[in-house]
Amino acid sequence: MSYRIIPPFVALLMVSACAQQAPAPAPSTPPSTAAAASPSGTPEDTRPALAETRSTMTPDLKVEVVGLNRVKAKHLVAQLRLTNTGADKDLPWTGEMGDNTRPLGQIRWASGIGVLDAPARAWILPYKPADFPCLCSDQDRDGLGYFIDPGESINVYAVMPAPSGNPAAATVVTPVGPPMPDVPISDESPVTPPGMTIPDPDAEPVTTVVRPLVTPSESLDGSEETADDGKDLQISLSADVLFALNKATLTAKARAVLARTAKLVDASSGSSVRVEGHADSSGNDAINDPLSTRRAEAVRKALSALVTRQGVGFQAKGFGSRRPLYGNDTDEGRRRNRRVTVTFARPQAAAAEQPATPAATDAPGATGLTGTGKADGQPISMKVTGLRRLTGGLGLLSYRIKNDGSSEAWFNELHRAQDWMSFKYRAAFNVRLTDAAARRRYLPGRLQVPAEGGGVDAYCACTDVSGVRLSTTKFGPGAEKEFWGLFELPDGATTMSVKIGSFRDLQVPVH
Known part of the structure; x- marks a missing residue:
């Protein structure tokens, strides 16, 4: 169906209904003819994925971006398809998709879907209406339920400010897995699956929710440290x-x-x-x-x-x-x-004018992208899967941790860093990137959020391992999970030394 602009009085009725958790009336727009029936009889979204990632906490949860549309040159509508690729059990989705930088009562639903405005160093999240946690999908109002059945999919949306500079693509972020760079933005009206109605953000007062991203770095001799926002x-x-x-x-x-x-x-x-x-x-x-x-x-x-x-x-x-x-x-x-x-x-x-980073063969540390260690007596391995240059001087590091043993193991090294490098919650921040030639070390980015009572709380721009995601660092025998972190990346760097926990230093090429 086409994007629907909802009159103000209808939008206000929708918000009131949402506040009471009452189901919304069925949309009057006819269903898309491209939709097929899933095994459960629910219309199936057949749109191709623009990008995808997997949940670090629940690898059976696949997240695909199926729509990213700029509306009225100032809003952005993101549509995601969530699929339970497993065959054995239902998967909850609301806890995974919630934004933990909001107050406790606003974490639920799809409030964690957003985009990264790298040049502005801004983490953009869905709008906040006056009487609702976010301008995004809700399990009750949209009839989505709490669980996704095995082999089934649901569609969710989020409406937020468009990134600055009218870019042709954006990095889509979610709480569940690594960010998805270079997702193309369309200026056409969003096409939605049957049953989805996207509200108009201009129909009622909304508050923008943007987290400034600060990227710290420090000289190796300890003489200074820098924060870039x-x-x-x-x-x-x-x-x-x-x-x-x-x-x-x-x-x-x-x-x-x-x-x-x-x-x-x-x-x-x-x-x-x-x-x-x-x-x-x-x-x-x-x-x-x-x-x-x-x-x-x-x-x-x-x-x-x-x-x-x-x-x-x-x-x-x-x-x-x-x-x-x-x-x-x-x-x-x-x-x-x-x-x-x-x-x-x-x-x-x-x-x-940082000195050029030497080639991997000239830099100190071990070459290659893997390392090994121990956790709870079990052999643990690590592999860097990418160090990708984003726009705005940022870099995205992704890596996998695997339990190669025969028993369950907790791998807690990722959130055990120096005492001074503190965040609001536990996260995989025990990671460092070093430019040996410039003698400079780069630390994970920090999302800044106003704290209750004044001051600022810092949240790591990396894999969260707190709250519902506490079990992210628990690995069953043979289990493998992917982690990520955002860093400042020096201009012109072709290789960086990467240190993850107690694994050996790796010389990682920048792509």
Whole structure:
């Protein structure tokens, strides 16, 4: 059937019915003649898949994108087909497709379907109407039920803002498996299967739900770490490198660190630079506040002399210990909180002029894409299945973990990383990418979500292993599951060193 624009009063009635979990009236549009009957007698969607993935938690759940349509040049309608490829048991789908970055009452249904706007570093999710968790499929309203029978399929949809820049394709994301890059976007009206009615997002007030994606990286010598949100570059310079203990006079080593920062400011088009001093929780405000202010002023003065571009203004301020990046309960967390942060408009990716990454034969570490280890006494193997360059300076790493033993095993290494690298929930974030030539390490991306009571919660842009997905790291004998993570990928890199848990370092080509 064709895409239907629903009048405002009808849409409001639909939302009211959804809030009461009452079934929606049957659509008046005649069913598509392309639909065949499934074994259960339900009309079967025969559209070809534009992309597909598998659930990491439940490999029998196949997810296919069957429609991605831009509507009115500002909305995007995503249609997915969920299939139970198993032969033995029903599969629940609502828990798997829910977005765990929303409040608990909004996680259900298909709220986790979205797209990645890589140039804007934005993770776009379905709209939020006033009285409903999301503008997406609901098990009750759409008559989908909670389970998918063996060999059967259901169709779900989500309506969200279109990615910026009018792209011809997008990366479709779901909570269940690796993102699906390069899915073509059509500007034709969506064609839906029988029984599906897609509401008009302009028919009622809706809230956009967009998670900023921040991609962190750090120098191998620990002198600085960088967070890129697609708009601003935030460089946190280690106070332990810049200054002697309790001092605000720059060290000799600080000059080289500031020279690189000044080069990035010169490559930026922004007219202002913020310099902020920070301390850990040691001491008290009477000591930390003036010290952080003096240190920020010392960096401001040095940077303003090193930056050659005209028309750049600098502001310096100290915040003491009031804005920690990490917990102060570990030595590493406190070390990273002792910093001077320099923030300015993000330069173009090529402006950093990173040294070319050496070929795999010249880089340190083992070549090849596999590794082995142990979990609960069982042999465990790992294989990198791809390191794919996306638009906007991002990279998608995918890898498989397999239990080669004869007994069940839990593999918990993926969420056991450094204490300071904390997220809201457990995820497969114990992964690092390293550019040996540039002496720089890249960490999994972080989705930023406003926290209740203020502040920001961080969710890993990688495989989630919490909540309903807690059993993702449990492997039966011979079981194999695929994991993924989003990283910043340096411009021009052809090979990266990849470290996953305690497996050996691998030299992985970039495609």
